Amino acid sequence: MARSLRVAPEYIEKVKSALRRNSYPSLQKFAEDVNPSLSTVKNFFGGIGIDYENFREICEKLGLDWQEIAHKEPETQPPKPQSTNGEPSPFITGAPITQPRYFFGREKELKRLFNLLKRHPLQNAVIIGKKRSGKTSLLHYLKNITTTPAQQLRPEQKSDWLRHPENYRWIFVDLQDARMQSRENLLKYILESLKLQVPTPCDLDRFMDVVSNNLHSPTVILLDEIGVGLQRCPELDDGFWESLRSLATNHTGGNLAFILATPESPLELAKSTGHSSPFFNIFGYTAYLGALTQIEARELITSSPIPFIDEDVDWILTQSCCWPLLLQILCREKLFNLEEGENNDNWREEGLQQMKPFC
Ligand SMILES: Nc1ncnc2c1ncn2[C@@H]1O[C@H](COP(=O)(O)OP(=O)(O)OP(=O)(O)O)[C@@H](O)[C@H]1O
Ligand SMILES: [Mg+2]
Missing domain, CATH: 1.10.8 (Helicase, Ruva Protein; domain 3)
Structure with missing residues (x-):
């Protein structure tokens, strides 16, 4: 798949004001100064995906941090059913399933997981499964199934797992993404996803203040590849994990839950990587992903x-x-x-x- 990036919706205004700040009267004038074509430039400003290299070049020209303004979630599958006449196969092999209509099974796990999320306080869970068992697909499914319009689902596909799905906020974090391995970037990303103000600097104390004062609706943070966070991210230290635990347990009125996905037990992993964090003790339910029925x-x-x-x-x-x-x-x-x-x-x-x- 070609690597493409798009401006996150919340940054569209910022990129437009960067154009004015750099004294460009129009997109056409700006396009004359960069390699990407006018139509690519238009797509960039319209929040439509463009090639990674072009994205970086445009950001550089505008003096913007491309990592900051890039939309952070993968968009890998077409949102609507496709016919077979020369269109993509309905069978997806390799990339995680991001569109619910291509996701099958896991009924038992879904029932248990949504059960933890549908009442107060929201409760935390871990998804453990060997490589390629469908962990990331399940996280995407949890995030999307309750709000995907019926016409984009298969007939009979259950979606009414929550009573008021529109109140829920879901944040998907892939800890394999290098940008998420920096503490500040990760905290910023969470705040931006929650549409909360990002303090400067965005350190742990300020992050905690903003979240505990402003998080009033049910929120689920999905942390994929938590093992990478423990093994390879020195900035995500015990203090960091302890603060997350404290947020979930004491400062958000039962409105915050974490769901982790990992091939190994996070508790064991924390121990074996020298982490003492009690964060990993707050996960009362583990879903083990095996084969489908x-x-x-x-x-x-x-x-x-x-x-x-x-x-x-x-x-x-x-x-x-x-x-x-x-x-x-x-x-x-x-x-x-x-x-x-x-x-x-x-x-x-x-x-x-x-x-x-x-x-
Ligand atoms: N519920 C599902 N329905 C249909 N296909 C699935 C499902 N879960 C997984 N798959 C298939 O398995 C592949 C791998 O899924 P996914 O990337 O979610 O696994 P993973 O456990 O996150 O893998 P990794 O350990 O590499 O991160 C997908 O490309 C898809 O073909
Ligand atoms: Mg995965």
Whole structure:
């Protein structure tokens, strides 16, 4: 996927005023001074994604910090159902699922997790699953499912998990993202996502003040790859984690919860990396991600725009052991085979080959 960035909505005004500050009377005049074309420049100012290099160049020319103003969330899948006529496959292999309609199963985990979030005080949870088991996809799903319009979901897809989903705020933090590994950037990002004022400097004390004085609606912070935060981010030290714990437990009236995703137990990880933080003791529920159930796996398979025969469905179920990524790979191969009009079993061999690195 090409790397593209867009200006975060809350920074659009700032980039426009940077244009005026730099004495450009129009976008056209500005485009004459930079490599990116006028249409790219227009997209930049309109908050539409543009190529990473162009984004950086425009920011540099305007004297803006590109990391600060870039929208921080990945947008990897089309928001609406796509037909199969030359359009992207409904089977997504590799990138986390960000659009709910492509997400299958995890009913049990969703029920438990939303149960912790639907009442006061909101409660914290951990999602543990081995590599490629679907942790990041589940975090995105939690964040998006309750507010995605019905026409962008599959028929029968449950979305009424919360009574007032419009009141909830969700913040997705990927600790593998280098920008999130700086304490100040991370605190700023949380405040910006909550549309709260960012103090200068944005240190822990000021962050705590702003959040505890202003956070009045249910808020869930989703921390993906927490292990990276513990192992590789010296700025995210015990003091940092203790402050987060204190916020959640004492200063936000039960309105703040954390959901962590990790391949290993965060408590063990904290111990083994020399962290003493009691932050990791406030997680009362752990969801362990295994394979999908047979029913869930069948639902994924039958989402194929061209139906598979029973024998192929059974073969896919057996070979994938119902692991979502493996199901996606085998379904992709089978669908490709059907779309190409090939009437043979070559896709099976290809599928097994493609699955190998993930088994
Ligand atoms: N619930 C799901 N429904 C459909 N496909 C899924 C689901 N969960 C995971 N997948 C498939 O598995 C792949 C990996 O998912 P994801 O990136 O969420 O896993 P992960 O556990 O976060 O991986 P990593 O350990 O590498 O961070 C996705 O590209 C998708 O093909
Ligand atoms: Mg992940």
